[in-house]
Amino acid sequence: MTSVRRLAALSLSAAAFLSACSVEEEVTTPMEPVGDMKETMDWVLDPAADVIWGFAGFVTTAEGEIDLAPKDEEDWARVKHAAWVLAESGNLLMVPGLAEEGADWLEYSQGLRTMGGRLIEIAEAQDPEALFEAGGHLYNICLACHQAYARELRQD
Incomplete structure (x- = not known):
């Protein structure tokens, strides 16, 4: 076989192989x-959000002010775990069969995923001020979605 024929045969074989690989x-x-x-919400998202909010900010009592910020590696690990749950729950809320219809639902779900990712970064940096601020943003995301979609849940 001449070089040209070999090259042509090789090219055809490669093209056939590549086209077979591209069939989806x-x-x-x-x-x-x-x-x-x-x-x-009850078993996945609420418990994770409660961990974030439980470590964010201060509580004022008759005895004085209590700083809720994580105190040690174990506390920060709990925050990071909750952040991962929230981030992946944003994806979960977009799964067919569980997801609601509408672009705003997707926007809320993506916002939850993004905020969960931000909370992971905050936990890794162990930044209590950023945790407090992000906890407020998380609350706003949850509130906006609940105002739009949780009418039937409030009746339970």
């Missing part, structure tokens, strides 16, 4: 939510 197969995941939105 639709893969379906047998994903099925375990609970409904209220259960997801």
